Amino acid sequence: MDRADPGTVRLALVVGGLVLAVLLGFGLGRMNTGGALAAGGVPQSALTGHTHAPGTGAHSHEAGQAEAAEAGGLAVSRGGYTLTPLAAEFTPGQADELRFQIQDAQRRTVTRFAVVHDKPMHLIVVRRDLTGYQHLHPSMAADGTWSVPLTLPQPGIWRAYADFTALAEDGRQTATTLGVDLVAPGEYAPRPLPAPATSNPVDGLTVSYQGDPEPGLTVPVSFRVTAADGSSPKLEQYLGAYGHLVALREGDLGYLHVHPEPELVDGAMQFWLTAPGPGRYRLYLDFATGGEVRTAEFTVLVR
Structure with missing residues (x-):
């Protein structure tokens, strides 16, 4: 039997080792993509959102960039889930209850x-002219029916957004936003x-906005709160963060996911916004001071 040339054997071992390292690295990378689970089984990335090192400027994300820039809430069905309201008509100015279910691709609740x-579950309600913003938190019955008190103060067509992360039987998590009129x-x-x-x-305070969103880029936008005497009131945590920001696009009312930094940045609330395209957007900032949640609203032009 012929013996293999020692040089050929060494070359084969080196190549084989490189291939194995690449495969292992790829596998570990896929495992790490899921992120560590926080309390409740939620990935840390879902809790802290889109974090960046201090000083990071506008940038794009090649992997999943299209998904990051895509507006949500444009349809009642997406990603295998469907938003099903049990009633969709309300008497203007009259307190009522909104009840709905989320169903999967097999029509199971x-x-x-x-x-x-x-x-x-986070429920955002706004009229189609982008007035009357409400940020609500429904409660779920054992059969999967969500309910929340709701008053639509003025006549018109209103948009309700259900922002949630569903847990499949196999443990997969699907974060999505569905919308219904x-x-x-x-x-x-x-x-x-x-x-x-x-x-x-806002309630005797002044909320200032700083940022310059651009289509397709992830851009930092920040908000600073000052009192009438120029001092900075203490910002309090609300729903696990110092602020929550909802962005809606004029025209189709596309809903944008806006990720907060977990800590204040130089005393300001900082978020990362990716605008899908040019147009006018309405920003709704929820923040808490003095034990009360307040909302500041801004119109932003993206060119």
Whole structure:
């Protein structure tokens, strides 16, 4: 039997070792992509959002960039899940209850959800002219029916967004936002969108905005709160963060996921916003001071 040349054997071992290292690295990379689980089985990335080192500027993410820039809440079905309201008509100005279910691709009612930002379900309601913003947290019955008190103060077509992370039987987590229209019959008099401004008064405080969103780029936007005497009131944690930001696109009311930094940045609330394209957007900032949750609203023009 012929003996293999020693040089050939060494070359084969080196190549084989490199291939094995690449395969192991690929496998470990896929394992690490899932992230460590925090309390409640939620990935740390889902809790802390989109974190970056201090000083990071506008940038893009090649892996999954299209998904990051895609607006949500445009359909009642997405990713194998469907938002099913049990009633969609409300009397303007009258207290009522919104009840709905989330169903999977087999039309089964989903009952397992991850807790993200202290709640398993975040419900955003706004009129189609982007007025009347409400951030609600429904409760779920044992059969998977969600319910929450809701008053639509003015006639018109309203949009309700269910923002949640579903847990499949095999443990997979699917974060998505589904949207559905609600109707408040009556004469609809839409209000024009306020002009862009870098500061707005809220309950005797001034909230200032800083940032320059660009289509397709992930850009830091920050908000600073000051009192009438120029001092900075103490910001309190609300739903596990110093602030929560919802961004909606004028026209189709596309819902943008905006990720907060877990800590204040130089005393300001900082978020990372990826605008899918040019247009006007309405930003809704929820923050807490003095034990009370307040909301500041901004119009932002993306060119």
